[in-house]
Amino acid sequence: MTDVRLDGRASDGGPGALLPSARPVRFLTDAGAAARPRPRYPAPGPDLLRRAYRAMVVGRRFDAQATALTKQGRLAVYPSSHGQEACQVGAVLALDDGDWLFPTYRESVALVTRGIDPAEALSLLRGDAHCGYDPHRYRVAPQCTPLATQTVHAAGLAYAEQRKGTGRVALACVGDGGTSEGDFHEALNFAAVFKAPAVFFVQNNEYAISVPLERQTAAPSLAYKGVGYGIRSERVDGNDPVAVLAVLAAAVEHARSGNGPFLVEAHTYRLESHTNADDATRYRADSEPEEWRRRDPIARLEAYLRRRGHLTDEDVAAAAAEAEDLAARTRAALNADPHPAPLDLFEHVYGTPTPQLDEQRAFLRDELEAEEVQS
Amino acid sequence: MTGPEPVSVTMAQAINAALGDAISADERVLVFGEDVGALGGVFRVTDGLAAKFGDDRCFDTPLAEAGITGFAVGMAMGGFRPVIEMQFDAFAYPAFEQIASHVAKMRNRTRGRVELPIVIRIPYGGGIGSVEHHCDSSEGYYAHTPGLKVVTPATVDDAYSLLREAIDDPDPVIFMEPKKLYWSKKDVALPARTAPFGRSEVRRPGADATLVAYGPSVPVALEAAEAAAAEGWDLEVVDLRTVVPFDDGGVAASVRKTGRCVVISEAAGFAGVGAEVAARVQERCFHSLAAPVLRVTGFDIPYPPPMLERHHLPGVDRILDALDRLQRDDEPDTRYLDLDGAA
Numbered sequence: 001m002t003d004v005r006l007d008g009r010a011s012d013g014g015p016g017a018l019l020p021s022a023r024p025v026r027f028l029t030d031a032g033a034a035a036r037p038r039p040r041y042p043a044p045g046p047d048l049l050r051r052a053y054r055a056m057v058v059g060r061r062f063d064a065q066a067t068a069l070t071k072q073g074r075l076a077v078y079p080s081s082h083g084q085e086a087c088q089v090g091a092v093l094a095l096d097d098g099d100w101l102f103p104t105y106r107e108s109v110a111l112v113t114r115g116i117d118p119a120e121a122l123s124l125l126r127g128d129a130h131c132g133y134d135p136h137r138y139r140v141a142p143q144c145t146p147l148a149t150q151t152v153h154a155a156g157l158a159y160a161e162q163r164k165g166t167g168r169v170a171l172a173c174v175g176d177g178g179t180s181e182g183d184f185h186e187a188l189n190f191a192a193v194f195k196a197p198a199v200f201f202v203q204n205n206e207y208a209i210s211v212p213l214e215r216q217t218a219a220p221s222l223a224y225k226g227v228g229y230g231i232r233s234e235r236v237d238g239n240d241p242v243a244v245l246a247v248l249a250a251a252v253e254h255a256r257s258g259n260g261p262f263l264v265e266a267h268t269y270r271l272e273s274h275t276n277a278d279d280a281t282r283y284r285a286d287s288e289p290e291e292w293r294r295r296d297p298i299a300r301l302e303a304y305l306r307r308r309g310h311l312t313d314e315d316v317a318a319a320a321a322e323a324e325d326l327a328a329r330t331r332a333a334l335n336a337d338p339h340p341a342p343l344d345l346f347e348h349v350y351g352t353p354t355p356q357l358d359e360q361r362a363f364l365r366d367e368l369e370a371e372e373v374q375s
Numbered sequence: 376m377t378g379p380e381p382v383s384v385t386m387a388q389a390i391n392a393a394l395g396d397a398i399s400a401d402e403r404v405l406v407f408g409e410d411v412g413a414l415g416g417v418f419r420v421t422d423g424l425a426a427k428f429g430d431d432r433c434f435d436t437p438l439a440e441a442g443i444t445g446f447a448v449g450m451a452m453g454g455f456r457p458v459i460e461m462q463f464d465a466f467a468y469p470a471f472e473q474i475a476s477h478v479a480k481m482r483n484r485t486r487g488r489v490e491l492p493i494v495i496r497i498p499y500g501g502g503i504g505s506v507e508h509h510c511d512s513s514e515g516y517y518a519h520t521p522g523l524k525v526v527t528p529a530t531v532d533d534a535y536s537l538l539r540e541a542i543d544d545p546d547p548v549i550f551m552e553p554k555k556l557y558w559s560k561k562d563v564a565l566p567a568r569t570a571p572f573g574r575s576e577v578r579r580p581g582a583d584a585t586l587v588a589y590g591p592s593v594p595v596a597l598e599a600a601e602a603a604a605a606e607g608w609d610l611e612v613v614d615l616r617t618v619v620p621f622d623d624g625g626v627a628a629s630v631r632k633t634g635r636c637v638v639i640s641e642a643a644g645f646a647g648v649g650a651e652v653a654a655r656v657q658e659r660c661f662h663s664l665a666a667p668v669l670r671v672t673g674f675d676i677p678y679p680p681p682m683l684e685r686h687h688l689p690g691v692d693r694i695l696d697a698l699d700r701l702q703r704d705d706e707p708d709t710r711y712l713d714l715d716g717a718a
Contacts, residue, residue, distance in 0.1 A: 130486045141452070142484045146476045152442055153477070156449020163431075164454070182469070186442030193437055348487045349521055351545040354620035355573070 020223035020235045024267050027242035030295045032303025041246040046310040052093055052241050053305060054319045056085040056298045059109035061323035065330045066108060066122060070276045074334045076127035079106045083271035083289075086241040086297035087203045089113050090266075094199075094248035095171055100139045100161075102154040102172040106203075107143060110173070114138055118326060119333035128340060130348075139168075148178040151187035151200060158196035158255070169255045171199040171248075177208025179225060180216050188229040188263065197255035200226070200263045201248065203238060205270035210283040226263030238266030239295040242304065269295075342368060381562040386534045387420050390496075390552065392565050393538040394421060394458060398428045401456060404542060406433040408443055408460030408496075417462055418498060418557055440466060444473035444495065448481070451491045458542055464499040465508040471516065478547045479522030493547045494538070499527075500591040500641050502555035502688055504681040510554075511678055512642030514590075517549040518618045518651070524572065525618040527551040529593035531561035533576075533616060536569040544572070553591035572617045575625035581611035584635035584701060587626055587652050589615035592639040592689060599694035608698060618648055623655060630656050631663040635701045637671060639689050644672030666702040 025039045044052075063082050070078040081088050088109035095101060103110055111121040116133045123132025124143055131142035141157075144150035154172035161168040178184055179202055191198040202222050206213055219225060226233030232254060236247040244266060251262035269292040273280040280289075305311035346353055346361040353361070384392075397404045406424060408416075412435040415422030424433035436443050440461055447457035461467035467474075474495065481491045501510035518525045526541055526548055528534040534552070541548035570576060578593060579600050588596035593614045600610040613629050615622065630636045636656050640649035653668040671689040679687045700710065 124484075130484050134488045135452075135485055136488060142481075142489075146472060149445060149473060149477060152445025152473070153449035153452065155442075156446035156451075157453045158449070159446065160450045160453025160455055170449070183441055183445060183473075186437070186439040187445065189437050189439065190442045190446050348483045348485075350524070351482070351487070351490065355623065356621060 015227060018227045018230065018232050020221060020233045020265070024235045024237045025243045025247050026237035026240045027246060028237075028240045028300045028304055030300065032300040032307070034304075039243065039246065041250050044242060044245040044249065046305070046308070048093060048245060049242065049301065049305060050310060050315065052086075052089050052245060053298070053301050053311065053315075054322065055089040055093065055113045056241065056301070057319040058323045058326050059085050059088055059113055060298060061327050062112050062118060062330060063109055065327040066125075067272070067276065069331065069334050075122060075125050077275050077277060078108075078125055079275045080270070080272035081106050081109050083292060083296070084203055084205060084238065084268045085109060086244045086301075087201070087238050087266045087268055090241060090244035090248050091171055091173060091201055093245060094252050095169065098139065098166065098168045099252070100141065100154070100157055100168065100170040102141045102150040102157075102170060103143050104147075104150070104173050104175065104178070105143050105145050106175065107173050111140060111143070112326070114140055116140065117333075118330040122330075122334065126334065126338070128338070129345065148174050148181035148184040148187070151178070152183050152190065154200075155187045155191035155194070155196050155198050155261070158191060158198035158261070159194045162195070162197055167256055169197045169199060169252050171201055171252070173201050173203065175208065176202065176204040176206065176213055176216055176222060177211065178202075179222050185225075185229075188226060188231055188261070191261035192229045192231050195258070195260040197258070198261040199248070199251045199255055200261065202263070202265045203268055204265055205268050207270055207274070207280075207284070209274040209278060210280075212283075221265055223263060223265035231261050231263050232259070233263040233265070235265040235267065238268030239292070239297045239300065241297050241301045379564045381564045383560050384531050384563050384565065385558050385560050386528070386531050386552070387418060387557040389531045389535040389563070389565065390420050390538055391422060391424070393535045393542075394433075395424055395427065396566055397458070397539060397542040398424065398432050401542075403454060403456045404432075404458060405450070405455055406458045406460070407436050407447075409436060409438050409462050411435060411460050416460060418554070420496075420552070420557070421460070440468075440470040441473050444470040444478065447493050448473065448477050448491060451493050452489060456492045456542060458494040458496065461495060461497045463509045464497055464511040464513045467495070467497050467513065470495075474517070474523070474549075475520050479520045482546065483522060490545045491547050492542075492545050494541045494550050495547070496550045496552060498554045498557075499551045500553045500555060501678055501684050502591060502641075504684070506681065507678065510684070512640070512673065514549075514551050514618060515642055515647045518648055522547070523619060524548045525551065526572065526616070527553065527590035527618065528616065529553065529556065529578075529588070529590055529614050531559065532563045532567035533569050535563070535565055535567050537572070537616065539566070539568075540572060551590060555591050556594070559594070570616070573620035573622055575616055575622040576614045577611060577629065578614045579610065579612040581609040581633065583609045583633060584637065584698060585611045585613055585626075585629040585633045586637050586639060586694065587613045587615065587656070588639040589618060589648070591641055595689060595691065596639050596694065599691045602691050603695060603698060606695070610698075615652075621655070623659060626652065626656060627659045630660045634663055634665040636660070636664070636668045637694065637697045637701070638668065639694060640670070640672045641688055642673055643675045644670050645675045647672060669697045669700060671697050
């Protein structure tokens with residue numbers, strides 16, 4: 001029996017149908033011209049691309065602002081996604097409002113793109129005990145730090161949605177390092193066995209802190225990891241916003257239509273250090289990020305849209321203004337001194353505190369009162 | 376209106392009935408794990424559930440405990456109430472990261488906006504002649520993890536009632552089933568309801584000393600109390616039932632009455648639940664105590680092979696020996712090695 005893949009290639013239903021393209025899917029050259037040969041995925045329309053452009057500009061400014069605030073001591077730590085804006089924005093724009101996103105700690109730009117208030121999006125990184133936003137309101141799980149553990153949650157949530165017949169999809173973000181964790185493999189396997197509408201989106205940014213990709217895997221590409229689980233997989237130029245949107249749209253559609261999970265590997269690059277606390281010059285040459293800056297996703301999309309007449313100087317200025325506005329709001333929110341309430345530490349350990357927690361809360365309350373009397 | 380007549384039921388059957396009744400009562404309740412479907416679990420605890428309620432309510436999964444647990448997290452976020460089975464105590468260790476980092480913390484990380492009403496059933500403990508990795512007393516790991524409730528029944532009706540309560544609880548519950556009590560029997564009328572979480576039960580009233588036990592050690596404590604009665608000791612046996620939340624009030628009331636306390640636990644004693652109980656008792660009851668609080672626990676060794684496990688597990692003789700050391704005189708206890716070389 002022959003069926004047709006989403007990218008138009010015919011398949012015989014064998015393992016070949018699952019295989020990713022030999023080279024990452026790309027619509028744009030590094031300079032933002034139309035790449036040849038043209039990928040067989042349907043190209044996103046100009047309205048979506050204009051939204052993506054605006055969101056990337058805003059996201060990059062937000063990322064820079066968060067980095068600056070970290071240097072000023074306003075955030076405990078900040079993992080930048082500078083250079084990965086096509087992935088950050090693409091992961092969100094590929095989803096409907098009802099779909100779920102399972103982010104890692106590096107997805108702050110994705111969170112802001114989803115409409116989450118910047119101060120809420122930065123709660124955990126600011127050093128608070130909670131994720132800030134209401135996950136159910138935005139359908140965004142709390143940012144996840146233990147690597148790849150959230151991918152299994154995405155599989156489970158996708159299966160829950162499938163059982164309820166909602167047509168909703170869950171998209172899990174994970175990095176190249178995360179694909180070495182056992183939970184990533186268990187997530188792929190569970191999602192495939194239960195045919196859950198989950199999309200696994202690997203942002204391969206070349207480094208897991210300092211460890212380069214060749215120390216993570218001997219696979220021809222991380223996208224091949226899906227094939228062993230029976231999952232349709234694809235690889236994409238992660239700095240090509242048109243390609244990211246096209247492939248993720250196909251992946252989400254594949255999952256939503258009841259075909260089971262989909263794995264996408266995006267080839268991208270972390271221009272900054274792992275976090276502000278890291279020093280990338282210790283493990284990579286300065287020439288490397290310079291090389292990747294030539295494939296800047298914002299510049300590529302801007303050149304493409306301008307050439308086609310879909311982006312004007314006014315549009316560019318408007319995006320820049322929106323970015324400055326968000327940066328200003330972020331600064332204002334984070335420059336206000338937070339006043340976390342110590343007694344709240346006991347509030348959400350259980351639905352109803354245990355008698356032991358009530359005791360400990362009273363103990364801390366007495367300590368605080370004694371401090372107040374002294375001061 | 377009269378309830379059903381009591382009939383002889385095993386603990387495994389009571390758990391099975393609780394699962395079935397919970398599935399019937401709430402369409403969000405799902406039972407899944409390894410071999411829980413057609414086989415009915417390696418201990419037959421889920422026997423017949425898939426056939427009776429459909430294999431979409433009780434179903435097998437891939438063999439991957441972290442996967443099962445993380446999948447349950449996602450399903451709970453999606454509105455279900457998963458009841459998952461870890462096949463054996465030591466096989467739950469791959470799931471520990473999911474349990475400690477997510478199951479236990481999700482409520483806190485979301486300020487209560489995301490609840491995880493998950494029950495993780497874990498057959499645990501020894502005394503069944505099984506080989507390595509099948510007999511661990513792992514309750515301490517979970518009890519030491521804030522955000523989890525840790526429940527372990529010692530009686531058939533408690534097994535039913537505590538499991539129903541666990542499934543209804545908005546918070547995650549580690550439900551630890553003493554393997555060696557799976558086939559213990561009692562005449563009960565199901566559905567039985569016993570005391571809620573956080574309440575210990577006096578299984579045998581007494582005046583001279585309190586034996587505090589939980590799960591598999593409760594019948595051992597009762598047996599020891601019977602044997603001690605022949606020697607003239609009137610012992611009280613307290614069954615914790617839930618390690619978290621802990622019944623400080625109930626335990627302290629008993630010890631204040633008797634003035635003496637022995638804590639019994641199968642687990643390795645060092646830094647274990649037994650140590651926590653002993654510490655809490657002396658903190659709260661010091662002025663009522665006539666003797667140091669003693670522990671009778673497993674040794675601090677990997678769980679021994681079946682041919683030697685009887686030397687490891689707390690037994691009647693070891694408990695009676697501890698009673699003898701509850702200092703009826705002012706002589707120091709000579710049992711402890713002189714490790715500091717002072718004497």
